Amino acid sequence: MNEDFSEHKDLIRQIEALPHFTLSPDFTQSVMARLTDEQRVSIRNMLRRAIKRAGEISLARFAGADSRARDACFNFLIAGFFFFFIGSVLLSSVFFIGYEFRAIVFMLIQSFLVLMAAISLIVGGMIMAADSRVSVHWAKRTIMVYGVLMMSSAVYIASAVKTVFGGLLALTLGLAVIVMGLTLLRALENRTQRNSETFLGELHNAL
Amino acid sequence: MDHDQEQEIIGRVLGGDRSAFAGLVEKYQGVIFNLAYRMTGSREDADDLTQETFIRAFQKLHQFQPDKKFFTWLYTIGINLIRNHLKKNARDVSHLAATGSALAHQAQENGTGKDDVLSDDRMIRLERIIQRLPVDLREAVILKFIQDLTFDEVANVTGDSVSAVKMRIYRGLEKIKEIMDK
Numbered sequence: 001m002n003e004d005f006s007e008h009k010d011l012i013r014q015i016e017a018l019p020h021f022t023l024s025p026d027f028t029q030s031v032m033a034r035l036t037d038e039q040r041v042s043i044r045n046m047l048r049r050a051i052k053r054a055g056e057i058s059l060a061r062f063a064g065a066d067s068r069a070r071d072a073c074f075n076f077l078i079a080g081f082f083f084f085f086i087g088s089v090l091l092s093s094v095f096f097i098g099y100e101f102r103a104i105v106f107m108l109i110q111s112f113l114v115l116m117a118a119i120s121l122i123v124g125g126m127i128m129a130a131d132s133r134v135s136v137h138w139a140k141r142t143i144m145v146y147g148v149l150m151m152s153s154a155v156y157i158a159s160a161v162k163t164v165f166g167g168l169l170a171l172t173l174g175l176a177v178i179v180m181g182l183t184l185l186r187a188l189e190n191r192t193q194r195n196s197e198t199f200l201g202e203l204h205n206a207l
Numbered sequence: 208m209d210h211d212q213e214q215e216i217i218g219r220v221l222g223g224d225r226s227a228f229a230g231l232v233e234k235y236q237g238v239i240f241n242l243a244y245r246m247t248g249s250r251e252d253a254d255d256l257t258q259e260t261f262i263r264a265f266q267k268l269h270q271f272q273p274d275k276k277f278f279t280w281l282y283t284i285g286i287n288l289i290r291n292h293l294k295k296n297a298r299d300v301s302h303l304a305a306t307g308s309a310l311a312h313q314a315q316e317n318g319t320g321k322d323d324v325l326s327d328d329r330m331i332r333l334e335r336i337i338q339r340l341p342v343d344l345r346e347a348v349i350l351k352f353i354q355d356l357t358f359d360e361v362a363n364v365t366g367d368s369v370s371a372v373k374m375r376i377y378r379g380l381e382k383i384k385e386i387m388d389k
Contacts, residue, residue: 008380011387014333015352023240023254028232031261035225 072187073128076139079180080121083146087114106160110153117149124184128191136188143184150177213277220268232261235278238354239285245349246289247296248338256292260285282356282364286346293342336386344379351376 005012090111097103124142127135151174158170219227239260244253263284271280337345343365350361351372361376362369 005377005380008384011380011384012352014329015337015348015383016355018330018334018353020237021241021244021250021253023236023257027236027240027254027257028229031232031236031258032226032229034258034262035228035265 076125083118120145347375348379
């Protein structure tokens with residue numbers, strides 16, 4: 001390889017002669033207009049943004065969203081309500097045990113973990129319903145919260161029920177949690193890919 | 208605008224004078240847009256990526272080290288956004304068909320061809336060939352010969368060594384030549 005590419009002199013000259021493209025005259029103005037909407041990332045601004053986004057959540061907006069956004073939202077909500085149902089049954093069963101202290105503690109902790117995971121997923125569904133530019137980002141965080149809580153539940157089962165059955169149950173629950181988390185992530189990915197197909201959607205992704 | 212003036216503007220922006228940032232946008236919008244346009248082949252995407260580059264630069268301006276060159280830092284932000292964009296849209300090449308007419312239009316506006324280096328047809332063909340190069344070769348060729356950066360600057364922007372940059376440029380040129388000769 002020649003350091004100054006002398007064997008490609010003509011080609012380089014042709015490349016250098018290619019025209020330069022020009023932007024619209026109001027480009028600087030549009031960047032500056034966007035800057036006024038943007039804020040430096042800080043906890044205060046994130047909280048303010050989250051509250052603002054919460055105000056955008058409405059069924060009307062959900063009805064207008066594209067089908068993949070609705071699919072992602074539906075997946076989150078159905079999973080969330082399912083966990084809510086399981087958590088509620090667990091919690092209510094505490095009142096019928098009445099004598100075994102360890103069992104009550106176990107049920108309370110498990111129902112707390114399951115209910116928190118349910119709330120996390122329902123919040124994820126509501127965030128997707130808002131269909132704002134930060135929805136996917138925050139919905140992923142709710143999946144993380146759900147994953148951590150349910151894995152804790154599986155670990156707790158394994159440590160409390162020290163039998164082969166207990167181990168198998170914890171393992172099965174752990175696998176189900178992972179599969180469900182991946183399914184929800186896939187739903188979000190589909191939503192992102194749908195966005196990438198349009199210019200405005202790409203703006204959504206970039207922001 | 209020299210290095211000191213740039214530093215002064217950056218200082219003003221960091222001090223809260225948001226409007227001073229317009230000077231930097233004005234100066235570098237053309238080069239970033241040209242890089243994005245040639246890398247993506249889509250005017251809309253290039254426009255969007257250029258805007259995003261400046262927004263990111265503004266948000267991260269406090270991380271900029273004053274002893275470094277602002278434009279290589281800005282290019283690095285731009286090139287990372289462009290790479291991510293291309294990765295996400297790897298299979299979408301539908302926009303490339305529209306590039307030819309955009310190039311011809313731009314050539315007319317610029318009066319290209321006055322020094323007879325390239326006819327319109329050859330220019331369009333060359334652009335298309337460049338756009339079909341692998342991303343790493345394409346960015347190296349564009350940064351060096353169209354954006355007119357030095358080898359060191361290209362290496363800074365892409366995060367590679369100078370020798371790797373030279374090798375990529377060489378491979379890019381070889382590939383262009385090979386396709387043109389077919």
